[in-house]
Amino acid sequence: MSKAVRTAADEIWKNRVEKINVELFTLTYGSVVSQLCRDLNNNYCEVNKQLEIMGENIGVRLIEDFLARTGAGRCNSFKETGEIISKVGFKIFLNIVPQVTNWTDNGKQFSLVFDENPLAEFVELPDDGKAVKELWYSNVLCGVLKGALQMVQLDVDVSFVSDVLRGHDQTEIKLRLIRYLKDEIPAGED
């Protein structure tokens, strides 16, 4: 699948995506995060939580856009989901292709490793000694992934493992499949 998918994603990125200036994008996200930190008195755990909620709200909408643009069908396995997220999802929305690695044997958990992160350009975390331990600056991504996957019946736990902003070697997000959600029939309807 990979080659055809990749060229399709390239094509979508080139011709069917509205693009905005990267500095505008980065600075907009940056001011959201720094304002959150200020509003929440540098309670970074709470900031992480808020970012994730914001991301989820984006994700549940974004998946609709994603499906409409790509016409992608249902994935046959979680492995395929991982590939699609990286090579199509991230490609068409952020023009990056994170590596999909660290699969567990049961195929229910993998990591996305980011070589570049347009959200975190220019950023240095505040040096109050707390931010580098608590704040996941790009946590909105976790929310987006979680929200989007939830809408296609995948209950997934998404979290950051490491971030170059904190001085780690690489930026890594871990996705763990909890279960497939069943289509639920509203009560009272046979």
Next chain:
Amino acid sequence: MSYYFAMIGTRDNPIYEAELGTFKQGGDGTPKFSAEMKELNPFIIHSSLDIVEDLQWATNSLYLKIIDNYYGYYVSAYVTPTNIKFMLLHENKNEENIKQFFIEVNDLYLKTLLNPFYSVNDPIKSTMFDSKIKLLTKKYL
């Protein structure tokens, strides 16, 4: 050869200062100010600020060249469009290199400013910034 470099914010507040040593002319990269000069440096720069404010409106260029001297030391200045002042105390006249140094520092300052956690007039505490300044010193001064 030793240099003293300071960045002054819009409210005449210092946001960054460093003593820089040269690698040229057999220097080993460490500043060699005498104990008295170390204490005097900030005062010399501070007293030159008035001259900068007079000169900055008289020219279109950001680089104001040597604006002041003090017993064999020169003070060069550069004012960014947002009125952040870069001041450099030096012993030798070396206009072209100092100009390049200022321009690159301006670039560096710009990147700092783009960091969402930094706001104008905050002191710059980033160690990254510090080491880049040292690199620029090595390259130009």
